[in-house]
Amino acid sequence: MRELPNVLILGNNSLAAALRKLCSDSGRVQLPDGSRLEREMDVIVETTNADLAQKRANLASAETYAAGGDTLILSTVLGISATESASWLQDSTRLVGFSAFATIEKSELVEIAPALQTEESKLRQAARFFEALGKQTETVQDEVGLVYARILSLIINEAAFGLMEGIASPQDIDTAMRQGTNYPMGPLEWADTVGVDDIVAVLNGLHREIGEDRYRPAPLLRKLLYAKRLGLQSGRGFYTYPEERKFPS
Amino acid sequence: MVIRSVGVIGSGTMGAGIAQTTAQHGYQVVLFDRSEEIVNKSKAAIDRQIDRLAEKGKLSAEAAADVKGAIRTTVRLSDMQECQLVIEAVPESMDIKRDVFRKLDESCPGETILASNTSSFSITAIAAETSLPARVAGLHFFNPAPLMPLVEVVKGIRTSEETIRALLEFAASIGKSAVSCADTPGFIVNRVARPFYNEALRILGDRIATAEQIDRIMKRSGQFRMGPFELQDLIGIDINFSTTVSVYEAFYGDPRFRPHYYQQRMAQSGRLGRKTGEGYYSYEGTP
Numbered sequence: 383m384r385e386l387p388n389v390l391i392l393g394n395n396s397l398a399a400a401l402r403k404l405c406s407d408s409g410r411v412q413l414p415d416g417s418r419l420e421r422e423m424d425v426i427v428e429t430t431n432a433d434l435a436q437k438r439a440n441l442a443s444a445e446t447y448a449a450g451g452d453t454l455i456l457s458t459v460l461g462i463s464a465t466e467s468a469s470w471l472q473d474s475t476r477l478v479g480f481s482a483f484a485t486i487e488k489s490e491l492v493e494i495a496p497a498l499q500t501e502e503s504k505l506r507q508a509a510r511f512f513e514a515l516g517k518q519t520e521t522v523q524d525e526v527g528l529v530y531a532r533i534l535s536l537i538i539n540e541a542a543f544g545l546m547e548g549i550a551s552p553q554d555i556d557t558a559m560r561q562g563t564n565y566p567m568g569p570l571e572w573a574d575t576v577g578v579d580d581i582v583a584v585l586n587g588l589h590r591e592i593g594e595d596r597y598r599p600a601p602l603l604r605k606l607l608y609a610k611r612l613g614l615q616s617g618r619g620f621y622t623y624p625e626e627r628k629f630p631s
Numbered sequence: 632m633v634i635r636s637v638g639v640i641g642s643g644t645m646g647a648g649i650a651q652t653t654a655q656h657g658y659q660v661v662l663f664d665r666s667e668e669i670v671n672k673s674k675a676a677i678d679r680q681i682d683r684l685a686e687k688g689k690l691s692a693e694a695a696a697d698v699k700g701a702i703r704t705t706v707r708l709s710d711m712q713e714c715q716l717v718i719e720a721v722p723e724s725m726d727i728k729r730d731v732f733r734k735l736d737e738s739c740p741g742e743t744i745l746a747s748n749t750s751s752f753s754i755t756a757i758a759a760e761t762s763l764p765a766r767v768a769g770l771h772f773f774n775p776a777p778l779m780p781l782v783e784v785v786k787g788i789r790t791s792e793e794t795i796r797a798l799l800e801f802a803a804s805i806g807k808s809a810v811s812c813a814d815t816p817g818f819i820v821n822r823v824a825r826p827f828y829n830e831a832l833r834i835l836g837d838r839i840a841t842a843e844q845i846d847r848i849m850k851r852s853g854q855f856r857m858g859p860f861e862l863q864d865l866i867g868i869d870i871n872f873s874t875t876v877s878v879y880e881a882f883y884g885d886p887r888f889r890p891h892y893y894q895q896r897m898a899q900s901g902r903l904g905r906k907t908g909e910g911y912y913s914y915e916g917t918p
Binding site: 524525 | 819825838852855
């Protein structure tokens with residue numbers, strides 16, 4: 383019997399934790415740890431979004447665990463495009479971008495995107511990996527945030543601008559969006575749930591990459607980030623949470 | 632002041648929906664439009680809606696008769712003097728609204744609250760057409776008014792707290808969740824929802840994903856109930872485009888709200904969504 387694929391998840395954040403859990407729950411991949419990291423990895427997943435220097439260092443170390451040309455490197459594209467991340471690698475053909483928040487467990491679908499340099503077979507390998515975790519995939523073209531994270535971040539940004547301008551209370555903004563247009567969550571509670579840090583990473587990434595004021599993060603979002611009020615993960619974001627709700631359920 | 636009679640100005644889709652839902656919650660309603668023919672046609676349509684609710688068992692026959700009896704029609708704006716609250720729901724033209732509010736200002740007693748269902752004009756500007764701006768506010772319903780649970784209560788610069796309180800209470804009394812917001816472009820919903828459509832169009836225009844993919848992703852990754860393109864088809868692409876343009880202009884061209892030319896092309900094409908049988912998707916053969 384062929385051994386289960388070896389997977390290494392890089393990054394110290396809620397998405398990495400959620401992915402490790404999905405991997406072990408799936409029973410279809412294995413997560414070697416510590417000393418067993420010497421063995422060659424089939425899939426390496428890099429999950430850092432805000433700190434691009436850290437992401438670059440992680441991707442460099444990912445290449446040292448890579449087995450010849452066969453290893454797939456999956457890299458989040460919330461703060462940077464797949465193409466730019468791939469440009470940091472010695473073998474840039476093996477990287478595929480993907481977009482997911484820490485709430486990935488609740489998503490049926492994960493978006494994947496090839497970098498300009500990506501080899502076709504790596505894209506199929508990426509789809510198979512997420513399929514093993516029980517997720518559908520949709521392949522889209524590469525740009526910061528891909529589709530869902532980009533659109534959601536802009537909705538949240540607009541709600542944050544509105545809150546900063548005092549158009550309404552946070553509760554009224556959330557109620558209005560849930561009941562006036564049927565959103566599953568209000569944008570401010572949504573930001574707290576997926577993480578204010580990731581929302582700012584998407585906005586900063588789009589702003590840097592596309593260079594338009596359209597993507598400028600609301601000053602209030604940047605302040606929440608400086609104050610480490612990241613939402614559920616830190617107990618406080620737009621709202622304050624009791625201790626027991628501190629981590630995304 | 633206790634609100635018993637509510638005037639509704641304009642008997643189009645929004646006015647009729649507001650009149651119906653208000654009458655269903657025990658108020659007397661005076662529904663105005665500019666000709667007998669128009670207002671009678673609208674009243675007949677409301678009566679059919681009420682009958683349908685009775686057929687489905689959502690209203691007793693007796694209650695249905697009461698609701699139908701609670702709505703009377705008029706073509707004289709001066710009849711609004713008997714109402715404690717008047718809700719304007721005429722077409723989105725400042726000329727028409729100015730004319731309505733000036734006449735209401737003359738004929739209604741000073742205590743009567745004058746509300747506008749506008750989604751795109753400044754409440755402050757409408758209030759300034761009257762001699763008592765403190766009693767003028769926004770009361771923004773969503774389409775279809777009898778079903779959508781939200782009402783935005785909008786405070787113009789000179790609107791009094793008392794007016795806002797009375798409108799929040801009124802909205803709750805007709806079973807709506809009311810939020811209060813400042814008089815800013817698009818209020819809450821039409822502003823914060825812009826990127827849902829606009830950024831989806833940008834992503835489509837830049838060929839990052841197709842409309843079908845974007846809709847699928849927003850539903851399956853984001854748990855939105857509808858994707859941005861199917862929702863535009865439902866609302867009407869022309870209606871959605873004109874809201875986008877109006878918010879963009881009201882923000883003096885802030886790039887966050889810049890419309891996409893492709894949405895304009897769709898509106899120009901006459902493929903406006905479900906109502907024309909085709910929009911981003913085809914609805915041939917669907918009723």
